[in-house]
Amino acid sequence: MSEKMSGLLDLILRKLMKDVQRSLVGLNETGPVSSTDLSKSSETAGTLDTYRLLEDMNYITREKGVFKLNYPVFAARDKNVIERMGQLVSPLVAEIIHQNYARLQKALANTSPVRNRIEFSEVMNEAWHWIFAQSNKILAETKFMYDPPIRKVGEARYIAWVSQFRYNFP
Numbered sequence: 607m608s609e610k611m612s613g614l615l616d617l618i619l620r621k622l623m624k625d626v627q628r629s630l631v632g633l634n635e636t637g638p639v640s641s642t643d644l645s646k647s648s649e650t651a652g653t654l655d656t657y658r659l660l661e662d663m664n665y666i667t668r669e670k671g672v673f674k675l676n677y678p679v680f681a682a683r684d685k686n687v688i689e690r691m692g693q694l695v696s697p698l699v700a701e702i703i704h705q706n707y708a709r710l711q712k713a714l715a716n717t718s719p720v721r722n723r724i725e726f727s728e729v730m731n732e733a734w735h736w737i738f739a740q741s742n743k744i745l746a747e748t749k750f751m752y753d754p755p756i757r758k759v760g761e762a763r764y765i766a767w768v769s770q771f772r773y774n775f776p
Contacts, residue, residue: 625656630665630768634679638672664757665766680769 660666746753
């Protein structure tokens with residue numbers, strides 16, 4: 607019985623994920639949609655609940671009965687541009703890390719993980735998150751990047767996004 611329930615839940619989740627994808631991609635393609643039009647349309651019948659779920663998760667917003675995207679959606683047609691951008695930036699980041707690796711090792715030498723003989727690659731993983739966070743802060747403060755609001759005290763600030771494809775960076 608539990609195997610059948612598990613299979614049923616898997617089917618339900620797959621359908622929900624398809625509804626979520628169709629809703630987000632649809633909003634990206636056609637633009638905002640009113641809840642009235644959504645309720646009337648035979649093509650989108652049953653998706654009002656999906657829109658409400660996405661609204662609750664902040665992926666979409668509703669103003670005066672009109673749903674619109676709250677986060678960017680990268681369509682399949684955007685893949686080449688995104689990958690080219692990654693190919694331009696990745697070598698620059700790698701070069702900076704290689705040039706400063708010895709300085710980073712020295713700067714982090716007295717941290718607890720290093721003193722406790724944690725592999726430096728693991729320490730660098732955490733350091734990268736600090737570097738990434740500081741870079742995001744600078745980009746947000748200089749208005750190159752969106753500065754997401756604080757939603758809850760103590761919660762990380764991030765901006766969600768949706769993609770129809772996987773990235774293939776070098």
